[in-house]
Amino acid sequence: xxxxxxxxxxxxxxxxxxxxxxxxxxxxxxxASSSLPAVGTLAPDFTLEDVDGRxxxxxxxxxxTVILNFWATWCPPCRAEMPxxxxxxxxxxxxxxxxxxxxxxxxxxxxxxxxxxxxFTPVLDTTGRVTTLYHVSSLPSSFFIGPDGRxxxxxxxxxxxxxxxxNIGRASGAPSGGxxxxxxxxx
Numbered sequence: 001x002x003x004x005x006x007x008x009x010x011x012x013x014x015x016x017x018x019x020x021x022x023x024x025x026x027x028x029x030x031x032a033s034s035s036l037p038a039v040g041t042l043a044p045d046f047t048l049e050d051v052d053g054r055x056x057x058x059x060x061x062x063x064x065t066v067i068l069n070f071w072a073t074w075c076p077p078c079r080a081e082m083p084x085x086x087x088x089x090x091x092x093x094x095x096x097x098x099x100x101x102x103x104x105x106x107x108x109x110x111x112x113x114x115x116x117x118x119x120f121t122p123v124l125d126t127t128g129r130v131t132t133l134y135h136v137s138s139l140p141s142s143f144f145i146g147p148d149g150r151x152x153x154x155x156x157x158x159x160x161x162x163x164x165x166x167n168i169g170r171a172s173g174a175p176s177g178g179x180x181x182x183x184x185x186x187x
Contacts (some may be wrong), residue, residue, distance in 0.1 A: 051123075066095070078139055086116065101122050103131075141156045
């Protein structure tokens, strides 16, 4: 009898160790699969709908510099940086802004964009699929993509106009240390 109890206890312990190990492996932060796409890599392509229901595909903007910004209406730092992104969109008309709203619909995002006077049309990641594709875990997060489709800079957190300007310079390959002035590359 005593041997049967010891065997049961050992079997239970073995089961618990295996279960904890499997759980730890699934919940652990695996660098190869959870880190942001690296600078210099091709930006993962996607298609989302904008607030007006039109399909927007990242690769359609190949040949242009793109600011890919992940945000949400409930996010205070996102709201704080929107005027700077809007100013960059006005200042650099050849730069495309793809502002990807996380898991909200047009009924919420459209009035928010109108209230802020955004000159670009937000796109909707209603399922979180693209946010997951880019391994975004903090809002706001921005990727600056060069005309060749490669990620040239990544910024996590709210940005001011200067930060956006520097990263547009990095993405566009502008001379003079990556700083673009007046919407044109300096001669």
